[in-house]
Amino acid sequence: MKSAVKAKNEVSRYVQTDSQKQLHAPEDSMQLHLYREIDKLQNELGSLKNKLEQMEKAREALPKIVFSASLRTTGPENTGPFNTDTTLVFRRIITNLGNCYNPASGIFTALVRGIYYFTGTVFHEVNVNTAVRLMKNNETIVTLWETYGHTGHGSVSNSAILQLEIGDNVYLQLAANTYIFDNHNHHSTFHGFLLFPN
Numbered sequence: 139m140k141s142a143v144k145a146k147n148e149v150s151r152y153v154q155t156d157s158q159k160q161l162h163a164p165e166d167s168m169q170l171h172l173y174r175e176i177d178k179l180q181n182e183l184g185s186l187k188n189k190l191e192q193m194e195k196a197r198e199a200l201p202k203i204v205f206s207a208s209l210r211t212t213g214p215e216n217t218g219p220f221n222t223d224t225t226l227v228f229r230r231i232i233t234n235l236g237n238c239y240n241p242a243s244g245i246f247t248a249l250v251r252g253i254y255y256f257t258g259t260v261f262h263e264v265n266v267n268t269a270v271r272l273m274k275n276n277e278t279i280v281t282l283w284e285t286y287g288h289t290g291h292g293s294v295s296n297s298a299i300l301q302l303e304i305g306d307n308v309y310l311q312l313a314a315n316t317y318i319f320d321n322h323n324h325h326s327t328f329h330g331f332l333l334f335p336n
Contacts, residue, residue, distance in 0.1 A: 147302065148173060149242055150237070152264065156313045158263075159162045162171050164276055167278075169322050170298050179287070182218050182223045182326050184254075187248055195224055200334070201236065201249075201250045201252075201332060201334070201335060202235050202298060202332075203235065203236035203238050203249070203331060203332040204233055204234075204330070204331035204332070205231075205234045205235070205239035205246065205328075205329065205330055205331070206231075206232035206233040206234075206235065206236060206237075206323075206327065206328075206329045207228035207229070207230060207231050207232055207234070207327065207328050207329070208228060208230040208232065208320065208324035208326060208327045208328075209226065209227075209229070209230070209238060209301055209318070209320035209326040209327070210229065210230060210320040210321065210322075210324070210329075211229050211230045212322060213321060214319070214321035214322070215315050215319070215320065215321070216263070216266075216318070217312065217317065217319070217320070217326075218312050218315075218316055218317040219314070219316055220312065220313045220314060220315075221294050221311065221314060221315075222314050223271075223311050223312065223313055224311065224312045224314075225243070225244045225272065225309050225310070225311055225312075226244050226309070226310045226311065226312050226318070226326075226328070227241070227242070227243065227244035228241065228244055228310075228326075228327070228328045229241050230324065236249065236257065236332075239330070243309075244285070244310070245307050245308070245309045245326075246307065246308045246330055247305065247307050248302035248303065248304055248305065248306045248307075248308065249304060250304065250335050251301070251302065251303050251304050251335060251336065252301075252302060252332050252333065252335035252336050253299060253301055253302075253332075253333045253334055253336060254299070254300050254301075254302050254308070254330055254331065254332055254333060254336055255297065255298075255299050255300075255330060255331055255333055256272060256297060256298055256299075256300065256308055256328075256329070256330040257295065257296070257297035257298075257328075257330070258270065258295065258296060258297070258310050258327065258328045258329070259280055259282075259293055259294070259295040259326065259327050260293065260294060260295075260310075260318040260325075261282060261291065261292070261293045261318060261319050261320060261326050262284065262291065262292055262294075262317060262319055262323030263291055263317070263319050264291070266316075266319075267284075267285055267315075267317070267319045268282070268283065268284045268294060268316055268317060268318055269281065269282070269283045269284075269312070269313035269314045269316045270282040270283075270294075270296055270310050270311065270312055270316075270318065271310070271311045271313065272296060272297075272308070272309075272310060272311075272314065273307075273308065273309050273310070273311050274300055274306060274307070274308050275307055276307060277322060279298045279300065280296045280297070280298050280311075281296065282294045282295060289326075291319070291325075293325060299333070301336075308330065309329050
């Protein structure tokens with residue numbers, strides 16, 4: 139009789155243990171799934187960090203080319219008129235990172251093939267015609283033009299985005315028989331920078 143009771147208890151304990159395992163099985167499965175997801179996310183995070191580091195290195199390796207200049211260094215003065223079209227020389231350097239702009243000639247020379255942005259602003263006095271061209275090599279890209287008026291001084295601006303090859307020249311050209319003005323307030327300016335190499 140005791141043997142039968144003992145056997146019954148053993149069977150009961152086995153059944154309970156097996157039932158407990160079954161009860162815990164979903165919980166264990168969920169934990170395993172979470173561990174796998176965490177591991178996957180950690181791997182993805184590591185991959186993203188590596189890509190970010192590579193992008194930062196690539197950004198740092200990009201050439202940095204930008205310039206900004208105004209026409210005069212001191213004092214008020216008209217520039218022009220001249221009998222022929224004349225390259226404007228912006229002598230007061232504000233920024234010239236990469237040294238692509240030459241303040242002695244007024245010409246920007248591309249040292250890197252890429253897409254560039256250029257803009258110019260010129261100031262004029264009363265009763266003066268103003269016509270300035272943004273030039274790429276010997277080609278007119280855009281014109282800064284304003285006919286004279288009687289209401290006072292004025293200014294005009296224009297800009298362009300250009301594909302440049304190494305050695306291409308960009309400059310502002312004053313049209314024959316026209317004027318521009320500048321003084322210590324630096325109204326007349328020329329700027330440009332590399333958007334990206336290609």
